[in-house]
Amino acid sequence: MNVPDNLKYAESHEWILVEGDTGTVGITDHAQNELTDIVYVDPPKIGAAVTAGQPAAVVESVKAASDIYSPVDGEVIEVNESLSSEPALVNTSPYENGWLYKIRLSNPSQLDALKSPDDYRAQIG
């Protein structure tokens, strides 16, 4: 499974890309492979406050609806509009075109509690 080196990871299989005070959030290759057949993405609302470890979005595969937990606190500033017509981008491009939402980080020190690529690789075996 692909685990890019430039990202931080949550134990619940989300990734975050940090650029300045902005974070882009998605689910990992491992997570999309487990879910398979993603058919609907319910993104957070722009302007919503998301909290580390709390549900921020829902990704639905054919078989189940899965909560997506925010890796860190922040305010949602953008959601990936293309997922509304092409939810399968989360399967085909989990780290690029299949990103879920962007936040303005409100508590960047929380990033230290996330997993490094090596730690996440160890987690998923």
Next chain:
Amino acid sequence: MTFEPRRTVLYDLQKAAGARCINFGGWDMPVQFTSIIDEHRAVRTSCGVFDISHMGEVFVSGPRAFDWLQHLLANDLAKCPVGGGQYTFLLNERGGVIDDLIIYRMAEDNFLLLVNAAKIDEDVAWLQKHATDGVTIDNRSDKMSALAVQGPEAARIFREVFQCEMPARNTFIAMEKCRGAIIAAGTGYTGENGFELFFANSLAGDIWAAVLKAGAKPCGLGARDTLRLEMCYPLNGSDLSPDRTPLEAGLGMFVALDKANFLGRDALLAQKAAGLPAKLVALRMTEKSPPPRAHYPVLIDGQPVGETTSGALSPSLAEGIALAYLPPGLTKPGQVVEIDIRGRPFTAVVEKKPFYRPSSTRTA
């Protein structure tokens, strides 16, 4: 209480074929191999094979078997000739569904009941509770395995594997093939042409391999569920329950109210006379929405009027579909309702059943 999920004899072979398993009715069963959507499409366009060994095989025989079953089952067994299969129900005294099953008439006085995995113990206990002289109940569920091979290519696969013609819909043949006795029935749960095979556990590996070699794609319970839902075939435990009658489920054509007394008949007649309190309807989402799933509230003018019992994104139609019990007056095709998905209402409409008509189905 803890218990280990049970495994069919094909478990290891299916894991080797890439199965991802879930607990279903106490069984560790493949939910999918590659993708539910791919497997669903394989059944609609070519052929898929499902391990249904978790289902129960209960044989009932003896000089009084016919009369006894005629009293315990809701459909008219007199209309099921030797070599035929019939969809029917075990009902409680209130007319509620204990189980829905297919009964195969092996001989005048010998029957095979194919029952739901999660209901084997309950069904057998119910049968034994009503046991009488002249009837033998033989639960062979642990000794037998079963495969369902479904799709437009099923007839070709049957010929290739068994060198004879696939049995017609709702009939079966008993064969000596693959060094053992096999019951092959023209039945299924997908709406496509196809067959189901019942045989001793020792034959499972060979038959599984032969069917795969002939071109059937391994499929899991995920696709089995979306396929049956497109056909509006009910799933016991979801769409059927001891508190709902087959009349409410819209399955009155499988209930012979005109035959002599059977268990639950009085309750059904009373319900019919009083008017059905609810009816199981097919709902199709008419706006873009998350996939509907079981236990979502159904609303009219924001007020709950029922809840979904099953739901999915239909891979064939690319639309959300669901079943729900709705009260009288709201069950006609064209009725507009809303389904509450995580607190947001989405518009749906009552559809005529089924949602999908397979191209391969011959006129029955």
